[in-house]
Amino acid sequence: MIDSENAQQMLEQRRAETIERIGRLADEIASLVAASADSNADDEHDPEGSTIAFERAQAQAFLDEARATVVDLDAALIRLADGDYGRCTSCGATISAARLAARPAARTCIDCATGRR
Ligand SMILES: [Zn+2]
Structure with a gap:
């Protein structure tokens, strides 16, 4: 949350x-x-x-x-x-807290960002 x-x-x-x-x-x-x-x-x-x-x-x-x-x-x-x-704009998944801590403006989850999804 x-x-x-x-x-x-x-x-x-x-x-x-x-x-x-x-x-x-x-x-x-x-x-x-x-x-x-x-x-x-x-x-x-x-x-x-x-x-x-x-x-x-x-x-x-x-x-x-x-x-x-x-x-x-x-x-x-x-x-x-x-x-x-905190919700991925691409797939709707929750972006991990660790990712948001590192990149507060992240739009996508790590899977979408790295093309794994
Ligand atoms: Zn995603």
């Missing part, structure tokens, strides 16, 4: 942390963009320029991931409000 108050607290905490992370990553990307404008960005053999480009791509990937996490957490909060939290 899901302790929905507890789950809500955890989801909201994760959401707040992720929003904070998005802010930090956006700042990081902005400063990398500024740094690449300063370096000789036209020279693709400039080692500093390519390091900045790599770091920027990495930060962008983290940012995309963090944004997707917020979407997942929002969806989980909606399911919680609807009383569907």
Whole structure:
């Protein structure tokens, strides 16, 4: 049985942390963009320029991931409000507490997530 108050607290905490992370990553990307404008960005053999480009791509990937996490957490909060939290959206099975502890925004049970069902 899901302790929905507890789950809500955890989801909201994760959401707040992720929003904070998005802010930090956006700042990081902005400063990398500024740094690449300063370096000789036209020279693709400039080692500093390519390091900045790599770091920027990495930060962008983290940012995309963090944004997707917020979407997942929002969806989980909606399911919680609807009383569907902790139920697999694919097969309807109860998602294990251990899985929810590790991934509070999990939509599917471990069997569906790993393609075993
Ligand atoms: Zn399932």
